[in-house]
Amino acid sequence: MSTDFLRGLSAFPLTPLRDEELDDQAAARIMIRLRDAGVDSITVLGSTGSGPYLSRDERLRALEIGTRHAGEVPVIAGVAALRTRDAVRNARDAAAAGARAVLLAPLQYQALSDDEVYGLFADVAEGSELPIVLYDNPGTTRFTFSDELLARIGEIPAVAAVKVPPLPSTRAEKERRLAELRGMLPAGTIVGLSGDASAADGLLAGADAWYSVIAGTLPEAAIRIARAAFAGDEVAAREADARMGGLWEANAAYGSLRVVAAVAEELGLAGPNSLPRPVRGLEGEAKQRVLAWLRSHSGEATA
């Protein structure tokens, strides 16, 4: 089975809540927006989709809304859970709902050893038929993958792609790190990037995919960056990226989830207080800063 659909631009939509309840209509609107914009895939229930906060019922509904409205666009489903049993169950639910792959991060409460994280990936691979995107997101999981562990998990046949943290800063270092990752992973493993602010440079350096928070809310803006970068058009990619600079700064200051939630609420894509508590939306100066950027960049919001 080809896993080429894991390449390109994957959009990570919010799972919008309303008074702590899933807002089905808003969720459907967001999915349709992403499908119509033409992203390469949609990853529901990732970090941006608040997957780890949702009940099984909420997850199932969000998944069904996703696959129902995604049209031909492949849906990838975040399945991370503190407990292996729940991650396996989530992966099976994702397959039953029509998702084409799962995104798996090693959530921790008790600090996990490398062997325990390997076991998690092996257990989910054994418990489900879907290809796995390994999600290396130390900012939320507080787990650091060694290269040795990445290589070991990469040997599991179901692991088709890795979503890695931002590459180092210079172009030469980025290319070296990508070559290093490709050298340690089986041929054909797709190397995708997190970190919207450095994605243009990472794609220009040769990454296979951009797993993008902003594409889930402002897909046109992400598509402009991604198309130019995948085509190797540095000038256009950097220009499109520069237009997003104010938002990248807000992401670094407040967390990308809170920033895209503020954008989505302002655009009417989600109602107020769309995040699951204890996480709270931006207020005061932080919110005004994001909204000021949005007003002066209304072109980026056009889907």
Next chain:
Amino acid sequence: MSTDFLRGLSAFPLTPLRDEELDDQAAARIMIRLRDAGVDSITVLGSTGSGPYLSRDERLRALEIGTRHAGEVPVIAGVAALRTRDAVRNARDAAAAGARAVLLAPLQYQALSDDEVYGLFADVAEGSELPIVLYDNPGTTRFTFSDELLARIGEIPAVAAVKVPPLPSTRAEKERRLAELRGMLPAGTIVGLSGDASAADGLLAGADAWYSVIAGTLPEAAIRIARAAFAGDEVAAREADARMGGLWEANAAYGSLRVVAAVAEELGLAGPNSLPRPVRGLEGEAKQRVLAWLRSHSGEATA
């Protein structure tokens, strides 16, 4: 309502699993062991009780087994969850099952701000009648409380106690830190300790409570330390503590949950593989080290 029951020695039992299912009989055996040993309270569903890994049904069953078998010993219930809604629900479930207080840690997926953590405690206080033990456990939550935030949350009337990480190393520093904590918290707030290895010294320095992992599995050994230390008998406290030195070293190396699970399995208090995956029990040299200690300290295992 007096919250004096939050003082003294609180035992944190395992919630034993068997093939990923709650082992009701083993859970009951452990509760009876703790009740009969005479600990001052029992905290179920804490970190040692794997609370964050369990489903609502499993939590309810573990709570009911706890309150049914604890006799007159007050039961405190861990209620932490990634989502505020679930922590509030857990607190209500705990009250309905007869628990006398809740233990609340700020679990994180998205990194939480101080305001968000304050909001979590305020929401649980508003949503439940039970007194709250604030659980400051950076090792599992990766959240660091500032003194300012501790003081702010301490102002919430429901917050009756704090469970703090090990105090600094010297006796004078311990006393200074305890005075500092008492100065910033409302009068009467109970200051309890985590960290079994340094509990004897912390109690001798004047802490009000020891929230103890080892007391959940080897209650007699913990009681010997606690009684001597609360009585100010330094020689006896240090002697009882020294007998546990090998286990404290194993805790530091492998994590106390894995160590007490190995002990409980060896003593027949739990079946094999009693921990929730991805967490795994000790194997090989690590397990042998713990069992060797246990064989040469069989007196500590007597309940």
